[in-house]
Amino acid sequence: MSLGFPELAAIRLGYGLSPLMPPPQDADAVLAGVARAAPGADAVTTDEAREFHLRLGELSKARKQGDKKAVDEYRTFARSLSRLTVIDLQRRMVRAVDDPVGFGERLVQFWSDHFTIRPMGAGQNPLAMAFADEAIRPHLTGRFEDMYVAAETHPMMMLYLDQTASRGPNSPFAQKRKERGFGLNENLAREALELHSMGVGAPYSQKDVRELAELLTGMTYTPAKGVVFQPQMAEPGAETVLGESYGGGRADMADIRAALTDIARRPETAQYVSKKLAVHFFSDTPPEPLVRDMVQTWRETGGDLARVYRVMVGHPALAQTMGQKIRQPFDLLAAGFRALGVTGQKIAALEHPQNARWLFNAMNSMGQPWGRQKGPDGWPEEASAWIAPQQLAARINWSLRMPRQMLDELPDPRELLETTFRGGQSPELAWAVPKAESRAEGVALILASSDFNRR
Amino acid sequence: MLNPDRRLFLKGTALIGCSAAAHPLMSSMTFAALPGDNRLVVIILRGAMDGLDVIQPYGDPALRQLRRKLATGPDRGALDLDGFYALHPGLAPLMPLWKNGELAFAHAVSTPYRDKRSHFDGQDVLEAGTGNDLPVDRRVGGWLNRLLLATPGATAETAYSVGVEQMKILSGEAAHLSWAPRASLDLSAQAQLLLEHVYQADPLFRDAARDAIQIGAESMDMTRTQGPTADATALGAFTASRLNGESRIAAFSIAGWDTHANQEVVLGRALDRLAAAILALRDGLGANWGRTTVLAMTEFGRTVRENGSGGTDHGTGGALIMAGGAIRGGRAYGEWPGLGEGQLYAGRDLMPTRDIRAYAGWAMQGLFGIERDRLERAVFPGLELGEDPGILA
Numbered sequence: 041m042s043l044g045f046p047e048l049a050a051i052r053l054g055y056g057l058s059p060l061m062p063p064p065q066d067a068d069a070v071l072a073g074v075a076r077a078a079p080g081a082d083a084v085t086t087d088e089a090r091e092f093h094l095r096l097g098e099l100s101k102a103r104k105q106g107d108k109k110a111v112d113e114y115r116t117f118a119r120s121l122s123r124l125t126v127i128d129l130q131r132r133m134v135r136a137v138d139d140p141v142g143f144g145e146r147l148v149q150f151w152s153d154h155f156t157i158r159p160m161g162a163g164q165n166p167l168a169m170a171f172a173d174e175a176i177r178p179h180l181t182g183r184f185e186d187m188y189v190a191a192e193t194h195p196m197m198m199l200y201l202d203q204t205a206s207r208g209p210n211s212p213f214a215q216k217r218k219e220r221g222f223g224l225n226e227n228l229a230r231e232a233l234e235l236h237s238m239g240v241g242a243p244y245s246q247k248d249v250r251e252l253a254e255l256l257t258g259m260t261y262t263p264a265k266g267v268v269f270q271p272q273m274a275e276p277g278a279e280t281v282l283g284e285s286y287g288g289g290r291a292d293m294a295d296i297r298a299a300l301t302d303i304a305r306r307p308e309t310a311q312y313v314s315k316k317l318a319v320h321f322f323s324d325t326p327p328e329p330l331v332r333d334m335v336q337t338w339r340e341t342g343g344d345l346a347r348v349y350r351v352m353v354g355h356p357a358l359a360q361t362m363g364q365k366i367r368q369p370f371d372l373l374a375a376g377f378r379a380l381g382v383t384g385q386k387i388a389a390l391e392h393p394q395n396a397r398w399l400f401n402a403m404n405s406m407g408q409p410w411g412r413q414k415g416p417d418g419w420p421e422e423a424s425a426w427i428a429p430q431q432l433a434a435r436i437n438w439s440l441r442m443p444r445q446m447l448d449e450l451p452d453p454r455e456l457l458e459t460t461f462r463g464g465q466s467p468e469l470a471w472a473v474p475k476a477e478s479r480a481e482g483v484a485l486i487l488a489s490s491d492f493n494r495r
Numbered sequence: 496m497l498n499p500d501r502r503l504f505l506k507g508t509a510l511i512g513c514s515a516a517a518h519p520l521m522s523s524m525t526f527a528a529l530p531g532d533n534r535l536v537v538i539i540l541r542g543a544m545d546g547l548d549v550i551q552p553y554g555d556p557a558l559r560q561l562r563r564k565l566a567t568g569p570d571r572g573a574l575d576l577d578g579f580y581a582l583h584p585g586l587a588p589l590m591p592l593w594k595n596g597e598l599a600f601a602h603a604v605s606t607p608y609r610d611k612r613s614h615f616d617g618q619d620v621l622e623a624g625t626g627n628d629l630p631v632d633r634r635v636g637g638w639l640n641r642l643l644l645a646t647p648g649a650t651a652e653t654a655y656s657v658g659v660e661q662m663k664i665l666s667g668e669a670a671h672l673s674w675a676p677r678a679s680l681d682l683s684a685q686a687q688l689l690l691e692h693v694y695q696a697d698p699l700f701r702d703a704a705r706d707a708i709q710i711g712a713e714s715m716d717m718t719r720t721q722g723p724t725a726d727a728t729a730l731g732a733f734t735a736s737r738l739n740g741e742s743r744i745a746a747f748s749i750a751g752w753d754t755h756a757n758q759e760v761v762l763g764r765a766l767d768r769l770a771a772a773i774l775a776l777r778d779g780l781g782a783n784w785g786r787t788t789v790l791a792m793t794e795f796g797r798t799v800r801e802n803g804s805g806g807t808d809h810g811t812g813g814a815l816i817m818a819g820g821a822i823r824g825g826r827a828y829g830e831w832p833g834l835g836e837g838q839l840y841a842g843r844d845l846m847p848t849r850d851i852r853a854y855a856g857w858a859m860q861g862l863f864g865i866e867r868d869r870l871e872r873a874v875f876p877g878l879e880l881g882e883d884p885g886i887l888a
Contacts, residue, residue, distance in 0.1 A: 104803045160613075414663070415619075427699050429706035430675040436690070436707070437680065468696055472689040481686045483518070488690060490697040 043464045048358055051495050054142025056375035059459040061140045068354045070143050074181055077144025078474025082131060083173035086195055089166035093263040096121060096163045121162040126396045128169050129410040133399060136374040138384035151176045152321050155191040155236060156199040156418035164199060184343035185304035192232050192300055195261035201228035208257040231252035231416050237303050239312030244282060251279040255299055258291050271291050310338040322357050323364040324422050330357040359440035363494040366423045369408035378486050379460045382446045398445055405434035439487035453482025466491050528864045533786050533862040536736045536776060537639060537664060537746045540793040541618060542753035545807050546814025547799060548762055550600050554579030557834035561800045565758060580827050585766030588774060592818060594827055601815040601828035601854055605795060605847035612809035622664035624852055626877045639746055640667030641874045645865050650871030657730055657747040664746050674734035680711040724771035731772035735779025752793060756804035773818050785820035788858050791852060798843050799834055812845030815854055823888045856880050861887040
């Protein structure tokens with residue numbers, strides 16, 4: 041049976057259907073819902089994150105100097121910082137489960153993955169939270185260039201891609217300390233072109249990477265000073281990136297922003313990022329007309345993301361490619377909670393160690409350890425990366441366990457089948473569910489089915 | 496009702512390979528002979544093992560100067576190996592292997608990775624098996640996968656990635672199987688039957704579930720040990736069970752080596768796990784242990800000086816631990832660079848005297864007959880294998 045727009049939108053663009061709330065009725069409702077993914081009351085700022093990081097450093101120093109009290113204080117503080125990974129997952133899960141549409145939170149995930157960062161050590165955990173609240177959430181519906189500049193110049197990105205270790209080789213700073221061998225680190229410049237904007241196949245050269253890296257020198261971050269521009273670390277002279285010359289006068293952030301903005305406006309960026317959106321939301325091999333329409337709108341509007349989303353939401357490909365994507369473990373958990381009517385309030389009430397076991401560990405066994413992506417390219421998109429035998433076994437086991445963890449009384453599987461798929465279930469699933477031996481196994485069949493694990 | 500033959504069919508396929516064509520993991524299935532009887536297990540020790548504490552070069556007088564708090568040498572509890580090196584007491588359960596010629600190590604080894612000392616990058620380089628000529632994030636695919644590509648007759652069943660996480664060392668074009676020993680499927684017979692029905696029209700789920708049900712059932716018999724080394728024992732026991740079947744190559748990882756503070760305790764726990772995994776492999780492999788080579792490798796070593804918090808920091812040169820009945824054990828390999836002034840790397844780390852990949856390369860040459868040229872160009876591109884250290888018996 042073919043699904044109507046509300047059901048399709050909830051399943052494909054959000055976190056699935058819920059018996060507690062109606063699906064979005066039309067494209068306007070889907071797009072309007074994105075506003076709810078703006079930074080919330082619990083948003084973390086870089087300044088707050090710096091204080092946490094500095095405090096950890098002070099306690100660590102005191103501990104090393106043999107201060108007995110500091111040993112305990114350090115341990116307690118470090119432990120609470122390390123638990124932030126799970127706390128952050130929990131608060132993201134609460135928003136995903138409670139949002140009536142879900143498209144905004146799905147976009148937060150998409151863009152956070154497009155601009156993958158990874159905290160190195162618990163001291164950076166608050167900054168990783170600030171990254172989503174400062175670089176991603178405020179820019180979901182703006183122009184791509186605004187999010188791009190915010191992400192590349194965010195301290196968490198600078199730390200992750202080694203901008204904080206990059207110095208102009210001919211800068212006064214490096215020249216004064218020749219024996220220390222300070223020099224350029226190209227990591228951020230490379231990924232800014234390759235992963236975050238134009239894509240690896242685009243016509244840029246190693247020279248562009250190097251000159252962009254030289255232009256980025258001077259931009260740095262320390263927990264003590266925050267984000268600063270240090271002209272004495274900047275490579276002197278103008279740099280040419282993709283044929284355009286930047287800087288040459290007194291080095292400052294304005295030249296960096298100008299170059300990044302130009303890169304964000306390139307046609308290759310429109311192509312690469314539009315296709316990536318289509319791959320994430322529609323299909324590992326998205327229909328050409330969909331990508332073409334998105335790119336056209338991107339270029340006509342100067343990368344106005346809200347307009348690009350409107351093309352996606354209203355496109356016939358939404359129905360045509362139904363079921364071609366696998367729900368990543370985060371999405372599966374959110375969809376499972378929603379389908380069972382588990383509220384965000386209930387998830388928010390989980391305390392240590394339940395929140396770690398039932399959220400983080402569950403996703404970890406499915407191959408998605410939250411916040412621990414292997415590289416700057418983020419989580420894989422292709423279906424086969426998520427359904428290896430041990431990963432599928434973890435999904436099946438979760439389907440058996442989670443409902444018993446979260447609910448006092450399990451729903452009737454036949455009703456759950458109806459509220460979860462609204463007629464979109466496969467004949468195989470419809471045949472099997474009523475034959476389950478118990479409620480628990482009937483519910484598990486639904487959550488473990490390919491119907492539910494696909495979107 | 497569901498056709499009862501279908502269930503039999505699902506159970507049987509992975510065993511006899513009769514539906515190989517339909518199984519994406521088995522797309523390379525040929526009925527050529529398997530790549531011999533020799534077995535290779537690679538254990539990645541994540542977090543940078545302190546080689547100087549695990550195999551203590553107490554015969555070098557500088558060691559005690561550099562490490563006053565960390566216990567070193569036989570007079571402080573370590574087990575003498577050869578008058579120069581002593582084994583950390585945490586590996587005491589492996590002493591019988593040393594005496595049997597089934598345990599060895601090579602000191603002062605490293606990958607080509609230098610200077611940034613990042614765990615993540617270091618592990619990526621170790622698993623990719625490439626040099627420094629590529630940016631870190633371009634080093635895709637692992638060297639065990641390239642070994643599979645170079646091995647005639649290799650099938651998906653030949654290699655196993657064991658554990659929950661993806662092992663980069665086995666990622667790449669060549670098909671292989673993966674499973675986590677603690678992954679199990681506690682399905683009732685009816686639930687399994689119904690699930691097979693639900694998945695039947697979806698090949699991705701159908702095939703993964705078939706493998707999961709099959710492997711899960713096969714690994715049910717394993718002893719469920721408890722305690723801090725239970726996971727490591729399970730990894731070793733499961734790996735052994737696969738290597739007793741058609742698999743010949745396996746990889747898994749043991750974490751917990753990042754001993755910045757309180758090294759005595761932290762390292763002890765990690766060594767317990769390593770010893771448990773190796774003993775579980777030996778016990779599980781039985782007669783096949785004699786044809787097995789285990790290489791335990793870490794991303795880099797640690798600073799030669801102990802730090803102010805009873806630990807050590809990220810360094811460069813480290814140690815390779817080798818075990819198995821196929822090795823020429825009971826001896827130390829490698830050239831000792833010394834710990835004196837001017838002998839250290841960057842004034843702080845053990846100076847690497849050999850690329851760790853050379854040992855792995857010579858092991859693969861001896862175990863699977865991979866030609867030298869292939870090893871230096873395809874498996875470890877750009878590596879010069881150098882002289883054969885003769886680690887195999």
